[in-house]
Amino acid sequence: MNKYFKIYKIFMANSFSYEAQYRGDTWIKMFFNIIWLASMFLTVEVVFRHTSALAGWDKGEIYLMTLFWILADELAMMIFGANLPQLPDTITDGKLDIYLTKPMSALFAISTKIFLVRSLYRFIMEIIILAAVIWKFDFAFNLLYVFFSILLGLAGIFVLYSFTLMLNTLAFWLHRIDNVNVAISVLTSLGKYPVEVLPRTMRILAFTAIPIAFTAYIPVAALTGRSSWHGILYALVFAGLFFWGAVKFWNFALKRYSSASS
Amino acid sequence: MPIIQIENLSKTYEYYRKPAGFWNSVKSLFHREKLFAEAVKSINFSIEEGELVGFLGPNGAGKTTTLKILSGIIYPTSGSAKVLGYTPWKRQARFQKQFALVMGQKNQLWWDLPAMESFILNKEIYEVPEAMFKETLEELTELLDIKNILDVQVRKLSLGQRMKCELVAALLHSPRVLFLDEPTIGLDVVSQNNVREFIKKYNRFKKTTIILTSHYMEDVEALCERVIIINHGLIVYDGKLQKLLDQYIDHKILEVTFTENVDAKTLARFGKLKERAAKRAVIEVRKDKAKDIAVQLLTKLPVDDILINEVGVDEVIRKIFAGTARL
């Protein structure tokens, strides 16, 4: 696997080179990002103008959830956000074939080829905002909870990756579904809010087929001491199985592609 | 032991039919007709190490499909194929490190970065040792004369330069087998020639086995001693190019210009009249009679100039594709 580390280092180096050429855009995009963040905080404010708690969560905790979501989304964007959404096009224009002839996992290449440097800058900025929020709302965290919330956060990224991969893999069968990534983005953005507000059926979906609860809700629930041991275990096991399922599905799709096309 | 061996290879793929019209579109929401196409029908051939073989065929003949099977991209429906002793579609790393595929119409280089970056990436993907990488890079860039453009972004290079870089990227790991799919397509005449020369030299020096598909007859004539012609999924010819030409070309072309007008009827006595303008005619005559007829023309008609031309390879191939040539 040393080989894959080397390859990824080159991917990153190339991405930095690429970014260096388009530097002008970066500041504009940073500015828009700040406005985007502001709109999310505005939403929280609007809700809390009319209540002091949302399904048992106070304002500070909802801010925490929003920020956790933002950070997870950013991390996902950094690593595979510019790659997986290209999969439908890669299949259609035959570029996937080239990956299949190389002694390297095609899945690895199409998932990680471009590292979004801009996301890295934004991530740093968002961590600072997180620190500010923690300070403002005077949070004091249990170290064990912090550890689990970070672990669950990473599991959440795996869930997000698997979900995105599975839906983009459908491009082997369905044509022109690159907009599925817009749908994924919109659906997962629902994960900024406590899942308790949803009626039972939808809540179950959020923990299973449309796994929006894993990105922010579960990690922050753990952070604020709301999680049980089996809740944490469920999340970790689910993330593992979901990831395994996504990879299996990809392999199946590849097999079918190799059998059915010419 | 042949380095490439194909036995009874067949490939059938499925596709859907959707007749035109609005109501047919609505109907197709519920039910679509599935059809099958036989891209390759039980073909056989074997290639020895070091050969440079041309793979010819009209569009849809099955050559790209065959190439994709040999590269391991798709599975055959039945039959077997072995390249370097491996079954290609198992996609074993040991196999993949020994061959390369270059497609003229799909580039593999990173668009916004210098070609060198793509080379370095390939070095890691194919696990080429540092020293060997340096040596091979030196050799290839020298042969193709591209040392000075390695630092230029690929998108700023001309098509010809890009193709040369593609070739370097593909050969850095010194593959024993090379598949070239339309490598000269879209290139200008000079670049085409450079690429051809390079392929010829490379094949001779390194004894790399090369399969080349192309629509350009100049590629085939310049490079391939042996050609495999595939049409409608079947191999219609497999052998030496020269033999093909000898076998199917039974005539020559006489191009004559006259000092006065000569009528068609007179001309038709000498051979098959293909073209006629005011003081010019193109006549097809049998190969063995060409010289005699030329002499007759010169003595009996007011000839200004006369040329005896070979029939082009295209015409032979075209006839074979059209099925009018006898097999």
Next chain:
Amino acid sequence: MLCFLLLKFRQGRGKIHSIMYLQLTKTWLQRHLSYRARVVIWAVTDIAHIIIFPFIWLSVYGQQQIIQGYSRADIVTYYIIIGFIGLTATAHISNVIRLDIMEGALNGFLTKPLPYNIFRIFHELSYKIITAAIALVLFLIVRLSFPEYLIMPATLTTWLLFFLSLIGAFAISYTFELIIGFGAFWFGETSALNQFINLLQMVFSGTIAPLIFFPSIIQQVANLLPFKYLIYFPVEIYLNHLNAGEIIAGFTYQLIWMGALALFVFALWRRGLKSYEGVGI
């Protein structure tokens, strides 16, 4: 802008042209139907982004029955109608236009006797036919499943005014899409512009929450922007929250915005074509 184009239609366009427009519509419908997964995904997207808000508000309401003039049924209906508007009166054409400009396909259109903008309007409208059909079906399902949460307007007048406001909303939405799309004449990569306008839209159209729930400064800014007339104005008509005066004023503002944006977009198109060099390949 639609009115302007409709007028243009009537000016000396013969019967032959109406056959062509019919065929154009049919062809576009076929094309949309052949990419049905794509259509379904857009429909899901249009609805999904507001689906959690009714539940958030119901949770906020708790024991309360009314917040700032919105009953529990009101607030749920609010978002359902937003979903409905998303499917029927929201345009998505900007990226298509951007690609036409960036990849040079616009050239092909400029040389044809069919005006490019007409071609794209039919693209969008035929797509709306399909999504409106989906919207109607979903509306009926929700109405049958949760009648207590989906308020229906009491009078025919309300319905008529609502649909009238939707036409204006669509016109404004389409014009914004053109503005973003034509941005490609100068910027190439218009995603930043796109995101920015979408953001403004999210906040100031009332998509996140009824404007009246927001701090007054936000409401004041919203009154100065056209986004209010995409969502908030139509929904308020539907919920019968506006008196006659407010409705007339609203329509007036909607028309003013339609006109202003239409003029702006025409200017953009003309300037854009001038600077368009037909590069692409």
